[in-house]
Amino acid sequence: VSNNHGKPRLVRFYQRLAEEVQQQIIRETFHLVLKRDEHICNFLECGRAVPSVGAASPHPDPPLSSCLHSLFGGSDYKLIYRHYATLYFVFCVDSSESELGILDLIQVFVETLDKCFENVCELDLIFHMDKVHHILQEMVIGGMVLETNMNEIVAQVEAQSKLEKAEGGLSAAPSRAVSAVKNINLPEIPRNINIGDINIKVPNLSQFM
């Protein structure tokens, strides 16, 4: 997932690649995707359509070949993406996945995010990367689709955050106090600029009790 400016918001690789390679891939993927208009199809084959840029590829999904080069030569990886408001959701999949299926999966993912965050927006993703990861983990593990039933996913995610809250219960109060102190007494600590962020911040502090 990245935003309109190519800033990655959520990155998940299911195959080990060095950090620089990951970043390279993200950049190039984004360039490929960005070039495309709203109204053209959402598939990109790494093998061909890619001009000589270098690497095209992945984001979440199945076994990516470990070296960039092989991503090109005759590989059967495809980029499948969707664009929502300010965010691009890009999946890189191999031929064992159905293209339309993955499009649906992205839709499910976004809807699930929406449910979990109540009107999800980019800021939610920025500040709760961990939570987004957890949601994704309920859907896709190890590069394979685990669950596509949205209600099931939401239920599991909520059950887990409940568990988390229960654990944090004891120490939640002091930590909240701490954060209050922090926000009041220590103005030099870089704080959020817009009010929207504060709202997000409070309910989730327990995580870091």
Add this chain to the structure above:
Amino acid sequence: MALKMVKGSIDRMFDKNLQDLVRGIRNHKEDEAKYISQCIDEIKQELKQDNIAVKANAVCKLTYLQMLGYDISWAAFNIIEVMSASKFTFKRIGYLAASQCFHEGTDVIMLTTNQIRKDLSSPNQYDTGVALTGLSCFVTPDLARDLANDIMTLMSHTKPYIRKKAVLIMYKVFLKYPESLRPAFPRLKEKLEDPDPGVQSAAVNVICELARRNPKNYLSLAPLFFKLMTSSTNNWVLIKIIKLFGALTPLEPRLGKKLIEPLTNLIHSTSAMSLLYECVNTVIAVLISLSSGMPNHSASIQLCVQKLRILIEDSDQNLKYLGLLAMSKILKTHPKSVQSHKDLILQCLDDKDESIRLRALDLLYGMVSKKNLMEIVKKLMIHVDKAEGTTYRDELLTKIIDICSQSNYQYITNFEWYISILVELTRLEGTRHGHLIAAQMLDVAIRVKAIRKFAVSQMAMLLDNAHLIASNTQRNGICEVLYAAAWICGEFSEHLEEANQTLEAMLRPKVTTLPGHIQAVYVQNMVKLYASILQQKEQSGEKEAAQEITQLMIERLPQFVQSADLEVQERASCILQLIKYIQKLQIKEVPVAEEVIALFAGELNPVAPKAQKKVPVPEGLDLDAWINEPPSDSESEDEKPKTIFHDEEQRHRHRQPEMDEEELARRREARKQEQANNPFYIKSSPSPQKRYQDTPGVEHIPVVQIDLSVPLKVPGMPMSDQYVKLEEERRHKQKLEKDKKKKKQKKEKRGKHHRHNSLHTESEEDIAPAHHVDIITEEMPENALPSDEDDKDPNDPYKALDIDLDNLVSGKPSRPLADSEKLPVQRHRNVEALKSPDSEAPPVEKKSKKPKKKEKKHKEKEREKGKKKEKEKKVVEEEERKKEEDLDFWLSTAPPPAPTTQPQSEPEASAAVVAEPQEVKREEREEHEEEEDEGKKSSKHKKKKHKKEKEEKSKDRKKSKKKSHHSEEETAESVQNGTLEDEPLPPMSSYRLLAENPYVKMTYDIQGNLQNDSQVTVSVIFENKSTSFLKSMELNVLDSLNTKMLRPEGSSVHDGIPVPFQLPPGISNEAQFVFTLQSIVMAQKLKGTLSFIVKNDEGSTHEKLDFKLHFSCASYLITTPCYSDAFAKLLESGDLHMSSIKLDGISISFQHLLAKICFHHHFSVVERVDSCASMYSRSIQGHHVCLLVKKGENSVSIDGKCSDSTLLSNLLDEMKETLSKC
């Protein structure tokens, strides 16, 4: 305490949490890197604190930074700490971080094994879930091996949430640890019918992934999937299954037939586009696999094409794209049905989406015919104009050329048209494909004689307007066409009407701005032009004009002589001198034209670009022979064609009198334009070829008389050659004649559009062979290297999963695979029974060796179960046959699939019965592979039985040995270490008895760890000897100062370590415990206790078992191979302490002795001479230990050298003990 807490809170107050970090980064847009490095420093501080919450927070932030591209592997250990936190909140953070940054190279990953195992068996399903999720991302072969068993157990967890995750993870485990596939497969299959749809779909997912790589092993699952397909309503599952079928059908055509009907039903009924699309795709795959011989599938094709049309017409671009994609698949086999949708596809060319247009272009390529070619290309040309300046235009251009030139210009009826298309294409600016166009121009002009006149006029025009084309050479690839234009004009200058004008155009100063290789061609062809003009003028008696033209050349050529390009310069100066000489002659009024023109005389005959390279091809022909029939048969036949071919080549060459070599070279040069080394140059000097060809002997080679077409056919054949490959070897004249006729027919067809006159027939014939040779070149590799395709990438991780599962699938009741193949829980020292005692048995043929072993194993099992072996054999056979038949039956009959598979519970049930020694596993596996090969042939079975009888005795012996667990592992090591005798070795086991009571028996083995110089791993095998269930086992030892058990973080030294499994009656399993030690020079004994709960029908009781764990010095040694030179150096170095022992009364053979030392004391043999051997080993802390073992009549002496004297003396004492036992 309270103070500490307060302090902690205050500390934490200053910590940033993830949100703060994100915010901070957003506020420091300018100096982000600086800010982040500052943050990382803070995080490092935080990680040093004891508070787990602080650590978790730090790790969480690191995860974020990792996403931004920062390497966080340095924090791996901290991540593990957080993973092992007891709170879910932290654990989850830890696992998330781990899943983002751990990989196989992460060295601390092995520390996680126990933690993960603990989490997997956690009562909290989310702990388990999180561990599974994490594991899916960083599973390594080691982890896979160690945890496979645990995950297997989770596959039948009560919660579907865990089940489905476990099932999916198994795929990752299989990839890393292929051995686990077989034992896990029955359970995986069982999950296909899990009541929970999530689990079901996970299982389908895993099997689909597996089957995609090695479909043939999963054919037998087809009925089950078929059932699922017809019953399931989950589109995800359906799509997966249908995709799987797509992979299976090529292997089993009957399956395809069966599938068509339900698939068409689905196509009709479904509303989900994704499902529809996949259905269509699979139907196409089915149809391809059926391909010929199935007449009545036109209906389904029509259906597919119709549905695809709907997709393509859809406004959704995605559907359109996929529709075109699928359409191109149909095109390959059923071009006709697609051609009717030409209108639609042409429409797609107008689409605004580039990838759709490209797809449509692909389709067009296959759709052209003689009739519509011009129309389609016209349409494409319009697009070319529209699509200015994009890469898409380049794509279009290449496509146009591809379309037109495909299969030797098969569809082109009018070459004038084609030339003008090419000329039009040159107007494109900035294309990268100038050379492509140039190559086409050359090709057409050379091969189609009739077009030359037209081509030359067009090219002259191009040269005239060269300034347009070459306007900005820098970024312009199109100037390449000038290369072709210049060459064509020069070579075929006799067709030129305004030769003067063209020559002038070529001599323009502007030309010098062109790339060197083009200028070179210019210079060369100027002379050709000049020569022909000269001749013309002389014939018509215009001496003035002739001299004028010479003067022009002399004036203009110097600009080329100054060229920076070596090639141009050289040619130009040479030619300049030549012309100056001509001028002199002209002044003397000597007619020179004839001589000048002779420089370039000679018909240009197209020769296949690689014709010369093709000469040795016939030698490769015996490759063909090899494939088709035994080489001995074809050898004699091989030689004939070879000689024929050679002759033919020579004749072919000499038949064209002059310059053939050069022409050939020139042709080649034309293709490889960049080639700097241009053979043209040779020509201007009196050519050696010329002289050669003048020698009478060559002339008299029976060139002219021989019917050229005959030898030419030999390599020819191609068209028919597809289906006459076999005949190719027997090249009888008759057949050649036939071929010739065939070809002639073809040629005549071609002839029509070439409008050739009778004079040209010969050269026309040349054209045809040229093509044919071409085709042969394309075919050669295919024929020669068929095995290439078969070779899979040895590094392919999926290859390892190519395991036959059929036996498993049928779930043979008589073959409790599951028990013998239960997942190995760690194997030390890969001890394999390389030599089993039965090799002493009466000699039998090699072939039967394996079967023998098999038999034995079978027998044992039978006996244990009180069955008769013959019966079992039969049962097995029958099962196999039945299974085969079942599949056949299912495939050949109508829908209601017979429930072919055995109830799955059976292998399961038997799984619980016996635990076989690990050693069996490997053989067992082999056995199954063998079984697969031989399985169906009962004759072989009989053979086996026969052998078995002979084996009776040895079998019994072995059987008795097998009773005691692990006792029969044998030393392969001694063999590896270089002792080559065939003398059989007695069984040895490194597992020693730890403790035993009526409930449980513990055997153990200690292994040093190379990576860590202060750790050893103790593997304990627990065997449940009772009839009750053993659970809550906990192992504890009293640590000594030197040796401590490694306990999970946070537990005290008095806590035991839970054994990560439970033991049903009769089962054994292995657990590992890590101990840390300081000094390794002394043996150690640790007291310990195993506590456990015995549960049976009467209730449960607590039990205890005390034991003493003996860490011998040998257990600190690691078998390390050493070369004799290194060994010698080590001995010479002199910093080793020495000690020795002598033992009397040793009667065992020397080899046994060495084997024992190797096995029990972890040594390796460096060198062995007669009854004297040097051995080497290394301790985990790097002590070298060298031994010299000498055997006398009845005694053995061992001299040892070691960097630590205490260690050495202890080791020698241990050795003494071991050896005195025998």
